[in-house]
Amino acid sequence: MQKQINIAIDFGINEQAVLYHGSCIDLLKKIPDKSIQLIVTSPPYNIGKEYEKKTKLSRYIEQQSQVIKECERVLSESGSICWQVGNFVDNGSIIPLDVLLYPLFIDLNLVMRNRIIWHFEHGLHCSRRFSGRYETIMWFTRKTKKYVFNLDPVRVPQKYPAKKYFKGPKAGQYSCNPLGKNPGDLWIVPNVKSNHVEKTEHPCQYPVELIERLVLSMTNEGDWVFDPFLGTGTSIIAAIMHNRRGAGAETEKKYVELAKNHILKTIDGTLKTRPMNKPVYDPKENGNKLITPPWQDAEENKATQLMLFEQRGKYCENS
Numbered sequence: 001m002q003k004q005i006n007i008a009i010d011f012g013i014n015e016q017a018v019l020y021h022g023s024c025i026d027l028l029k030k031i032p033d034k035s036i037q038l039i040v041t042s043p044p045y046n047i048g049k050e051y052e053k054k055t056k057l058s059r060y061i062e063q064q065s066q067v068i069k070e071c072e073r074v075l076s077e078s079g080s081i082c083w084q085v086g087n088f089v090d091n092g093s094i095i096p097l098d099v100l101l102y103p104l105f106i107d108l109n110l111v112m113r114n115r116i117i118w119h120f121e122h123g124l125h126c127s128r129r130f131s132g133r134y135e136t137i138m139w140f141t142r143k144t145k146k147y148v149f150n151l152d153p154v155r156v157p158q159k160y161p162a163k164k165y166f167k168g169p170k171a172g173q174y175s176c177n178p179l180g181k182n183p184g185d186l187w188i189v190p191n192v193k194s195n196h197v198e199k200t201e202h203p204c205q206y207p208v209e210l211i212e213r214l215v216l217s218m219t220n221e222g223d224w225v226f227d228p229f230l231g232t233g234t235s236i237i238a239a240i241m242h243n244r245r246g247a248g249a250e251t252e253k254k255y256v257e258l259a260k261n262h263i264l265k266t267i268d269g270t271l272k273t274r275p276m277n278k279p280v281y282d283p284k285e286n287g288n289k290l291i292t293p294p295w296q297d298a299e300e301n302k303a304t305q306l307m308l309f310e311q312r313g314k315y316c317e318n319s
């Protein structure tokens with residue numbers, strides 16, 4: 001459905017979508033205290049991606065600290081901060097960024113409500129450690145019981161919806177909430193890799209459905225969602241899809257252009273996204289022929305196995 005939304009290039013409290021080309025610190029300075037309901041982001045991980053300069057870990061933490069401090073300032077009384085991170089990798093050593101960044105939030109008197117594990121299936125194949133297949137979302141609020149948490153819009157189907165109480169005063173009645181169950185803190189959501197419908201040239205997009213769940217549970221219609229490290233605009237897209245306001249900063253011009261294009265498509269209802277709660281593709285269920293190992297075919301057996309062994313070097317590259 002088409003919406004009437006203008007994309008502003010600078011923050012204004014009455015805007016509905018703000019796409020700022022520049023540093024998040026500069027944009028944050030323009031945002032009033034306690035005006036944002038949800039701050040959600042995936043910051044650079046300091047691993048030398050094309051949009052970042054790898055720096056000393058202490059310097060990286062200091063930079064993150066400056067942004068997080070400003071985010072806390074603009075956070076509303078009932079608001080949430082969700083910081084989505086993976087690992088910093090140094091010479092084969094894994095350093096979980098959430099462990100390093102957690103104290104920064106606690107020092108600002110924030111409370112962690114969940115450390116959500118985001119599990120996905122695709123990524124680099126490691127040869128000297130187990131391949132990394134999860135990242136985390138740290139969710140913080142202020143020290144208040146009045147933080148917004150709307151569970152009903154994000155409930156997921158029950159495993160046994162027909163289950164009934166078998167004893168007590170409710171015996172014989174259905175025991176499940178008909179709206180579904182709490183999705184828990186382990187989220188299985190495909191990451192945005194080559195054949196994902198949302199894939200762009202950006203190397204590190206997070207999926208829209210991941211952010212939709214946060215937007216729906218932690219904000220109400222008309223609230224502001226802010227992403228300091230916007231990338232392709234995913235957070236604004238999730239916000240607009242659910243009638244929230246979205247703002248974000250991005251330093252790279254080509255990603256600002258990409259984000260603008262995607263936000264415009266969201267506004268006119270033509271952006272293709274992977275629907276929230278769509279089951280993860282199961283190759284077996286879908287009769288995908290690639291799940292049959294070629295070496296089970298007697299004729300090809302030897303040649304194929306030999307070829308795979310010869311290629312092993314290739315699979316070990318990304319350690």
Ligand SMILES: C[S@@+](CC[C@H](N)C(=O)[O-])C[C@H]1O[C@@H](n2cnc3c(N)ncnc32)[C@H](O)[C@@H]1O
Nearest residue numbers: 023024051204205206229231232234249250251
């Ligand atoms: C991990 S990516 C975020 C991707 C985003 N979640 C998405 O779905 O497209 C981090 C982004 O932050 C941008 N960036 C880096 N430093 C920044 C800064 N100081 N202010 C704003 N954006 C910045 C990078 O160019 C990069 O696109």
